[in-house]
Amino acid sequence: MMIRPAELAAIKAGTIDLAFRRWAKPRVVVGTRMRTAVGVVEVTSLEQVSVTSLRAEDARRAGAPSLAALKEALSARSTDPAWRIGLAYAGPDPREALRQSVPDADEIAAINARLDRLDASSAYGAWTRETLDLIDLNPTVRAPDLAAQVGRETPDFKKDVRKLKELGLTESLAIGYLLSPRGEAVVDASLPEPRQRAARTSGTPLPRTIGAPATRALREVGVTTLEQVPAWTAADLAAIHGVGPIAIARLAEAMAEQGQGYREE
Incomplete structure (x- = not known):
């Protein structure tokens, strides 16, 4: 379920708690938890509705400028049912804590075993260490530029980076990526000496x-x-x-x- 950045910010702030979509069938269920740029957003309710039954309060809670604007937005794909989705901010992304967790030797061995499995199942071949090293040496560089360096298509490259992010090894930025402290520890464990890196900027990243x-x-x-x-x-x-x-x-x-x-x- 795609949610625009401005709407995500409003969900986190509590000023939006509804969304309306035209779907042939539901794409979420009550309890679905979506990891987004602002943290975890949870689906709290889901029901099929008639567009004619919508009221101004629905538009306000969905962040639409008016009831007319909400109905206009739902006029596309009018043959599909309209769905009213309740949404709530459910806290920070749990991967944030994982990224800051520096693994010990046993954990590094387990992570490397997981990376080996990802390499073995990939049609591209061994990509996990290559990608970690690429991000480590090229922090905050655009994904298309990174993909081009290793001769890969950007969508496939980004999909693989997301797998590393699930393991807490990378951080996605507005532009490019960084290795997390966890990812740095995994990379350094494979080197004769820890890699010298620029000092991390202290403070809260720009949203x-x-x-x-x-x-x-x-x-x-x-x-x-x-x-x-x-x-x-x-x-x-x-x-x-x-x-x-x-x-x-x-x-x-x-x-x-x-x-x-x-x-x-």
């Missing part, structure tokens, strides 16, 4: 919901963490090419969760 163009633009002016944003006014950031109104709003929401905000004009 992925601001989008890649805004993330790239902020990096260019030295803003790489949420804690650096309060030094700027909203107007100053908005003047940077690539940082649009949605990014400004998403940053404000993320800062508000930490009791921060933009510097006053």
Whole structure:
């Protein structure tokens, strides 16, 4: 179930708790937990509805600007039933804690055995260590550029990186990837000496919901963490090419969760 970044942020904030979709048959069930850019979102209810029965309150809870706008959005694929889906923020992605967990020797052996199985079942051949090393040596580089370096198609490459992410070995950024501390430990265990890496930026990563163009633009002016944003006014950031109104709003929401905000004009 695809949910737009702005809607995900609103679900986390509690201002959206419904979604409406046209599906030939349900694609989720009550209890489905989806890992998203803002954390885990859970399906709390699911029912087929008539579009004519919808009310303004439904539109408000779904984040639509009006009832008319909600009905217009549901006018496509009108031969499919309409579904009313209850949604709730269910906490941070559990992989976040796993990524920070540095494995001991026994755990590294178990991880390597899992990587061996992934390699053995792949039509591409051995890819797991190659991909870990590629990400380690090229942090924050776009997935298409990484895939091109090893002669792979981007969709297949990204699908394999997601398998590494499930093991807590990689972190997805708005642009590119990083090895997690867990992933670094696995890579270092295969080397004669631990690899020398740039120091990790301390602080909260910029929210992925601001989008890649805004993330790239902020990096260019030295803003790489949420804690650096309060030094700027909203107007100053908005003047940077690539940082649009949605990014400004998403940053404000993320800062508000930490009791921060933009510097006053």
